[in-house]
Amino acid sequence: MLCKIPAAFVLLMIIVPGAGLCGDVKDEKPDTLAQYRMEEIVVTATRIASPLENLALSVSFIGPKEIDVSLKNSSTDLAGALPGVFIMRTGDFGRSDVSIRGLGSRGRQSLVLMEGRPERMGLFDCTVTHSFPLHDVEKVEVVKGASSTLYGSGAMGGVMNIIPRSVKNSLEIDLRAAGGTYETYLSSGRIAGRKGGLAGSVSGDYRESAGHVDNSAYRGTDITARGETLIPGSLLLSVWAKYFDGYKEEPLRSTDDPSMVSDTWNDYKRGSFDLGLKGEGDAYHYRARYYRNFGEHRFSDGWHSKDATDGFILYGRSEPIEGLEISGGGDYRFQRGRLPDKPDAEWDKWEAGVYLETEYSHRERLTLTAGARYNYDGVAGEEVSPSFGLVWRLFDRTSLRAVAAHGFRSPQINELYMFPPSNEDLEAERVWNYEMGLRQKIPGGLEMDISVYRMDGENMIELADNPSPPPMMRFANTGDFVFDGMEVSLDGNWRGGFSGNVSWTKLDPGRWTKGRPGTKIDFGLSQHAKRYKVRLSGRYIDDYYAGNDSTDPIPSYMVIDIYGEVIVTGGVSVFAGLNNIGDEEYSIYTDLPGGQAGLYLMPGRTVTAGLKYGY
Numbered sequence: 101m102l103c104k105i106p107a108a109f110v111l112l113m114i115i116v117p118g119a120g121l122c123g124d125v126k127d128e129k130p131d132t133l134a135q136y137r138m139e140e141i142v143v144t145a146t147r148i149a150s151p152l153e154n155l156a157l158s159v160s161f162i163g164p165k166e167i168d169v170s171l172k173n174s175s176t177d178l179a180g181a182l183p184g185v186f187i188m189r190t191g192d193f194g195r196s197d198v199s200i201r202g203l204g205s206r207g208r209q210s211l212v213l214m215e216g217r218p219e220r221m222g223l224f225d226c227t228v229t230h231s232f233p234l235h236d237v238e239k240v241e242v243v244k245g246a247s248s249t250l251y252g253s254g255a256m257g258g259v260m261n262i263i264p265r266s267v268k269n270s271l272e273i274d275l276r277a278a279g280g281t282y283e284t285y286l287s288s289g290r291i292a293g294r295k296g297g298l299a300g301s302v303s304g305d306y307r308e309s310a311g312h313v314d315n316s317a318y319r320g321t322d323i324t325a326r327g328e329t330l331i332p333g334s335l336l337l338s339v340w341a342k343y344f345d346g347y348k349e350e351p352l353r354s355t356d357d358p359s360m361v362s363d364t365w366n367d368y369k370r371g372s373f374d375l376g377l378k379g380e381g382d383a384y385h386y387r388a389r390y391y392r393n394f395g396e397h398r399f400s401d402g403w404h405s406k407d408a409t410d411g412f413i414l415y416g417r418s419e420p421i422e423g424l425e426i427s428g429g430g431d432y433r434f435q436r437g438r439l440p441d442k443p444d445a446e447w448d449k450w451e452a453g454v455y456l457e458t459e460y461s462h463r464e465r466l467t468l469t470a471g472a473r474y475n476y477d478g479v480a481g482e483e484v485s486p487s488f489g490l491v492w493r494l495f496d497r498t499s500l501r502a503v504a505a506h507g508f509r510s511p512q513i514n515e516l517y518m519f520p521p522s523n524e525d526l527e528a529e530r531v532w533n534y535e536m537g538l539r540q541k542i543p544g545g546l547e548m549d550i551s552v553y554r555m556d557g558e559n560m561i562e563l564a565d566n567p568s569p570p571p572m573m574r575f576a577n578t579g580d581f582v583f584d585g586m587e588v589s590l591d592g593n594w595r596g597g598f599s600g601n602v603s604w605t606k607l608d609p610g611r612w613t614k615g616r617p618g619t620k621i622d623f624g625l626s627q628h629a630k631r632y633k634v635r636l637s638g639r640y641i642d643d644y645y646a647g648n649d650s651t652d653p654i655p656s657y658m659v660i661d662i663y664g665e666v667i668v669t670g671g672v673s674v675f676a677g678l679n680n681i682g683d684e685e686y687s688i689y690t691d692l693p694g695g696q697a698g699l700y701l702m703p704g705r706t707v708t709a710g711l712k713y714g715y
Contacts, residue, residue: 140152140161142155142241143216143241143261143263144159144213144216144242144259144261145157146250147250147415147417147427147429148417153491153493153499154461155489155491156467156490156491156501156503157244157247157489157501157503157505158184158243158244158503158535158553159241159242160183160184160185160242160244161182162179162239163239164239165626166178166181166624166626166635167234167237167239167240168633169628169635169665170234171661171663171677171708172234173193173196173230173307174196174229174232175232175237175240175262176197176198176212176227176229176230176260179198179240179242179260180196180639181622181624182603182622183551183587183620184200184242184244184551184585184605184607185198185242185260186199186204186616186617188204188615188688188691189688189700189702190350190351190690190692190700191313191316191318191703192309192679192702192706193230193309193318193320193348194230194318194346194348194366195348195690196230197227197229197690198227198260199257199616200242200257200258201244201245201257201533201555201583201607202555202585202607202609202612203258203531204257205691206227206691207229208224208226208227208509208512209254209256209257210254210255210256210258210259211247211255212227212232212260212262213260213261214261214262214264214342214372215261215262215263216261216389216413217374217389217391217411217413218251218254218393218409218411219231219232219393221393221395221407222395222408222409222437222513223405223407223435223437223447223512223513223518224512225254225435225513225514228346228368228370230320230346230368231320231322231344231346232262232322233288233305233307233322234305235274235276235288235290235303235304235305235322235324236290237262237263237264238263238264238265239263240260240261240263241260241261241263242259242260242261243258243259243261244257244258244551244553244587245257245258245503245533245535245555246258246487246532246555247487247505248475248485248505248506248508249457249472249473249487249506250455250457250471252431252475252485253483253508253509253510254509256509256531256557257507257555264324264326264340265290265292265301267299267301268294269292269293270293271291271715272290272291272292272715273290273715274288274290274713274715275288275289275290275713275714276289276710276711276712277710277711278675278708278710278711279708279709280708280709281312281705281706282309282310282312283309283310284307284706284708285306285308285309286307286308286708286710287305287306287307288305289303289304290303291303296330298330299327299329300327301325301327302323303323303324303325304321304322304323304324305320305321305323306322308320312701312703312704313351313701314352314361314362315349315350315351315352315361315363315364316350316351317349318349319346319347320344320345320346320347320348321345322342322344323342323343324340324341324342325341325342326338326339326340326341327339333379334380335378335379336376336377336379337376338374338377338378339374339375339376340372340376342370342372342373343369343370343371343372344369344370344371345368345369346369347366348365348366348368349365350362350364350366350692351700351701353699354687354698354699354700354701355699356698363400364399364401365399365400366397366398366399366400367397368395369395369396369397370393370394371393371394371395372391372393373392374389374390374392375389376389376390377389383420384416384418384419385417385418386414386415386416387413387414387415387416388412389412389413389414391411391413392410392411393409394406394409399694404439404440405438405439405440406437406438406440407435407436408435408437409433409434410434411432412432413430414429414431416428416429423460423461423462424458425459425460426457426458426459427456427459427471428456429455430452430453430455431452432450432451432452433450433451433452434448434449434450435448435450435512435513436448445518447513447517447518448513449477449478449479449513449516451476451477451478451510452475452476453474453475453476454474455474456472457469457470457471458470458471464493465492465493466493467489470486470487470489472484472485472486473486477528480510480526480527483508483510483530485507485508486505487503487504487505488503488504488505489501489504489505497541497542498538498539498540499538499539499540500536500538501535501537501538502536502537503537504532504533504534504535505532505533506531506532506533507531507532508529508531509528509561510528511526511527511561515561515575520570521566521571521573521575522574523574523575526561526577527559527577529558529559529560529561530557530558530559531555531556531557531558532556533554533555534556535551535552536551536552536553537549537550537551537552544594545592545594546590546591546592547591548588548589549587550586550587551586551587552585552586553585553586553587554583554584555581556582557580557581557582557583558579558580559578559579560577560578560579561575561577562576563575563576564576564578581609583608583610584608585606585607586604586606587604587605587606588604589602590602590603596629597627597629598625598627599625599626599627599628600623600624600625601622601624602621602622603621603623604619604620605617605620605621605622606618607619611648611649612648613647613648613650614645614646614648614689615689615691617643617644618643619641620639620641621639622638623638623639624636624637624638630667631667632665632666632667633664633665634662634663634664635663636660636661637661637663638659640656640657641656641657641658641686642656644689645689646689646698646699654687654699657686658684659679659684659686660680660681660682661677661678662677662681663678664676664677665712673711674709674711674712675710675711675712676710677708678706678707679703679705679707679708680702680703680704680705681705682705683704684704685704686701686702687700687702688700
């Protein structure tokens with residue numbers, strides 16, 4: 101598959117010479133027409149705010165403007181527009197499982213964080229992805245490639261971090277209500293305020309739909325509250341709480357016999373609590389956090405479970421001498437869960453890790469990073485996860501980067517103990533990510549990013565034939581994998597409030613092709629004017645299979661959406677969106693548990709319209 105990659109380099113050689121690769125940009129005449137964005141700041145790659153141009157890791161993000169004109173139903177679904185990210189789902193509502201560079205496994209091989217805090221179920225270590233609606237989200241950042249040095253177990257394919265809206269004004273009010281196709285109703289509200297060193301917000305979201313096919317209804321409620329206050333010593337104390345209640349019916353697969361009837365449903369209740377303390381100065385930054393995730397799940401097959409995870413996160417960063425930054429920290433996580441209907445069905449496990457990372461910058465041209473984590477899992481034992489990075493700013497508009505980083509995922513309670521296929525001898529899954537990249541600013545308000553990578557992994561945990569049955573199948577470390585890939589993105593901002601983006605993702609997963617598209621193209625064009633907003637966006641998928649070894653091909657597809665909004669008066673606006681405007685018939689392979697993995701038909705053309713109020 102990657103034999104097609106050189107064409108992108110040909111395009112690069114055509115575009116870039118005029119942008120400074122063939123000479124120092126200081127020799128060029130000033131370009132008065134160029135409209136460059138201020139350097140983007142991201143937090144996920146280093147745990148504190150850092151300029152994107154200083155990072156060796158590949159980072160993509162979706163900011164407030166894109167979120168404001170999106171009709172996606174969850175933060176994870178929204179991230180599917182980023183290069184290297186693919187979302188598995190059964191419809192517009194319900195689960196939207198993240199796969200980064202081909203690694204996902206229901207949010208277990210790629211982490212989903214809420215402002216840096218892991219959001220995972222205690223028994224399965226998976227993420228209930230539809231429990232993250234967009235009513236209080238300011239930004240979604242995705243770090244691609246192994247990131248276990250900072251984030252520990254599960255950060256193999258990458259990390260997705262959902263960053264909540266900050267409170268900037270003394271009073272902020274946002275309300276939204278909409279309706280649409282398939283008896284869909286959406287509503288959300290947020291009230292926030294700041295006075296001196298005290299700030300807080302409360303927000304809620306309710307979504308309901310009859311679904312696009314039989315047995316695909318959805319109903320979900322999410323409530324979030326946050327507060328922070330300055331305390332003596334220039335410390336910031338924060339508290340955060342969240343509760344989600346969601347009911348989702350799962351339809352038949354598109355390959356099932358039409359005479360079959362599905363009665364599958366899932367009922368999730370999830371809650372979170374977070375208490376944090378943060379301090380910073382000119383040459384230091386530190387943070388301490390305690391968090392708790394908990395939930396209760398009931399499924400149509402009789403499943404009933406309760407789980408909880410308690411964790412601590414410590415982090416610090418300092419600059420002892422100019423040009424040298426040292427960061428380090430540790431984390432601890434205790435998971436437990438039980439089946440209330442079975443008194444003896446109760447399990448727990450723990451793991452802890454410490455890490456250290458150094459960053460050295462030389463004359464603002466060369467930045468070197470090196471770090472390592474020591475992790476200990478109460479079952480799987482020790483794991484060492486190193487990482488190395490380099491950023492070389494060739495010119496003012498051109499930088500090269502390189503990364504070698506290790507990632508791992510410890511075996512979880514469901515794989516170790518819970519079911520007949522369990523196996524207490526499992527080892528951690530492991531991967532090395534090797535990557536080279538280029539960031540380039542181009543006259544005319546454009547920025548380009550290119551990444552070429554290899555993911556070299558081993559010990560994937562999957563169900564395999566048991567050589568000593570019963571049971572016939574058993575969880576096992578099945579072997580090695582090599583994923584090669586390339587990501588190219590081009591973003592632009594121009595006068596008149598215009599912005600646009602296009603990205604091309606190429607993934608060669610070797611024989612592991614099931615549910616991993618080989619080609620993905622995303623594109624969008626927006627205008628944010630004084631009285632209106634409009635966005636056209638779309639996605640093209642090809643080289644897509646429902647089986648490994650390129651078997652069971654899935655037809656390629658292109659889906660295009662459009663959104664428009666007009667301010668009526670004051671803070672009131674009307675908006676409307678048309679998704680899948682071409683009424684494309686297409687299916688997505690989704691890795692559902694319980695033998696339900698397969699192809700699911702996506703919605704056809706849908707219309708949504710409503711009102712907004714903002715103050």
